[in-house]
Amino acid sequence: MKIDYDEQDDILFIRFSDDPVEKDISHGWNVNVGMTAKGIGQITILDAKADGLLPLQLPKAVLHQAVVG
Numbered sequence: 001m002k003i004d005y006d007e008q009d010d011i012l013f014i015r016f017s018d019d020p021v022e023k024d025i026s027h028g029w030n031v032n033v034g035m036t037a038k039g040i041g042q043i044t045i046l047d048a049k050a051d052g053l054l055p056l057q058l059p060k061a062v063l064h065q066a067v068v069g
Contacts, residue, residue, distance in 0.1 A: 005054065012048035017041040 004013040021034035021041050030046035048054050 005048065007049075010047050010049050012043075012045040012054060014043040014045075015041070016043075 002015045019036035019041050023035040025033045032044045034042040
């Protein structure tokens with residue numbers, strides 16, 4: 001997984017896979033989900049910081065699980 005943030009345009013990119021996107025699904029005007037043959041490949045969020053999605057504020061239990069698996 002790779003997370004990138006374009007501060008100038010306030011766009012958050014979350015990539016789960018390098019597989020090619022076969023279909024894009026919009027969830028509202030600012031969230032786009034790119035689907036691959038295996039499932040979700042990437043998520044793009046416009047106005048991420050303006051909508052309060054950044055900085056990511058997750059409970060410690062979730063962060064711990066992300067680190068140790």
